[in-house]
Amino acid sequence: MKHRIGRVEGEILRETTKILQKNIRDPRLSEVTITAVECTNDLSYATIYYSLLTEDAEKEEEVAAGFEKAKGMIRHLLGQVLTVYKVPELIFKRDNSVKYGSKIDRLIAEVKKQDAERNK
Numbered sequence: 001m002k003h004r005i006g007r008v009e010g011e012i013l014r015e016t017t018k019i020l021q022k023n024i025r026d027p028r029l030s031e032v033t034i035t036a037v038e039c040t041n042d043l044s045y046a047t048i049y050y051s052l053l054t055e056d057a058e059k060e061e062e063v064a065a066g067f068e069k070a071k072g073m074i075r076h077l078l079g080q081v082l083t084v085y086k087v088p089e090l091i092f093k094r095d096n097s098v099k100y101g102s103k104i105d106r107l108i109a110e111v112k113k114q115d116a117e118r119n120k
Contacts, residue, residue, distance in 0.1 A: 009037040011082055012046050019077045028066030035095040039088060046088035049095035060094065067092040 017034045036049040052063060071090050079087040 005039050005041065005043065008043060008082070008084060009039050009046070012039070012048070012078065012088070013037045015078055015081050016048055016074060019074055023077055024070050024073065026066045026070055028062045029070065032063060035097070043084060043086070043088050045091060047091045047093055049093050051095045051097075064092070064094075 013034055013036065016037070020029055020032065020034065031053060032050045033052075034048060035051050038047045038049075039045065050063075050067075052060060054060075071092070075087055075090050078090075
């Protein structure tokens with residue numbers, strides 16, 4: 001059963017990415033990257049994680065509103081391509097691991113810079 005859930009998650013990830021590129025014309029969702037999908041054991045819900053390249057809180061709210069508006073259309077289009085009896089209810093969440101990773105990169109760069117200045 002776990003293998004099937006993983007397969008469905010992969011399918012949702014792939015197809016949602018395609019749908020965002022080809023079918024959704026909302027400019028709020030143009031700079032979004034789908035990073036992961038997690039389904040419940042009964043496949044009734046799918047949490048779709050996305051990342052943004054910006055830290056702007058206003059942009060973040062716009063993207064959330066864009067997903068809320070496009071949710072029905074995305075689910076409908078997924079229903080046409082997924083190999084499941086019932087398409088899961090979609091939940092969109094911001095994936096903060098990318099933001100966290102870039103913060104760590106920034107901190108490492110600062111430390112390297114300080115070391116270089118100390119060793120002069």
